[in-house]
Amino acid sequence: MRRAGGRPTAVRPLRRRPAAPARRPLPQCALPSPGGAVCGACLKHPPAFDRTVAVHAYGFPLDALVRHCKYAGALDLTDWFAASLAEALAAQPRVDLILPMPLHEARLAERGFNQAVEIARRLAPRLGIPWSPQGCRRFRDTPPQAGLDLKARRRNLRDAFRCDLDLTGKHVAVLDDVMTSGASLDELAKTIRAAGAASVTAWVVARTL
Numbered sequence: 001m002r003r004a005g006g007r008p009t010a011v012r013p014l015r016r017r018p019a020a021p022a023r024r025p026l027p028q029c030a031l032p033s034p035g036g037a038v039c040g041a042c043l044k045h046p047p048a049f050d051r052t053v054a055v056h057a058y059g060f061p062l063d064a065l066v067r068h069c070k071y072a073g074a075l076d077l078t079d080w081f082a083a084s085l086a087e088a089l090a091a092q093p094r095v096d097l098i099l100p101m102p103l104h105e106a107r108l109a110e111r112g113f114n115q116a117v118e119i120a121r122r123l124a125p126r127l128g129i130p131w132s133p134q135g136c137r138r139f140r141d142t143p144p145q146a147g148l149d150l151k152a153r154r155r156n157l158r159d160a161f162r163c164d165l166d167l168t169g170k171h172v173a174v175l176d177d178v179m180t181s182g183a184s185l186d187e188l189a190k191t192i193r194a195a196g197a198a199s200v201t202a203w204v205v206a207r208t209l
């Protein structure tokens, strides 16, 4: 090979590389993984939910829509969120009950609504599945999770939820707008398992990748 100033280097044909293994979303946490191998996070800390159904990647424009819904009270968006979930769930196994991610009453008073409840309210009739807005409650008003590492997030969430339902043998879906680390859904799933659920599936509109 010659340096700059010399004759141009002959273009060599690209060497054929072995094809990279396909990145498919993992069933348990919905993160794309080469060849479907269990991701590091799930290996280190297996989530309490069995599966995740995430409709969209959490990026533009979904992030803007979710924020608009949550902080500007654009509740008609929950209708679209519910419709896109219903479409994604059409080919998925049925569940017995949908439980939206509860919001602490202080947050509820501040915001005036719980977006997860609003999505569940619109999704449940589409699927013909019962749901419960009050079945689980959030007792710890956890500080904003952004900026905390995963360990701190988990610590903040410990025993954050209580479930007053008898879920013995039930297949339950926990519903939220966005899954980031999955720590909240994991803690909620743990509570629901303790109430007897046979399986817990996480349903989210969007997932950070």
Ligand SMILES: [Zn+2]
Pocket (backbone or CB within 6 Å): 026, 028, 029, 030, 031, 038, 039, 040, 041, 042, 043
């Ligand atoms: Zn994983």
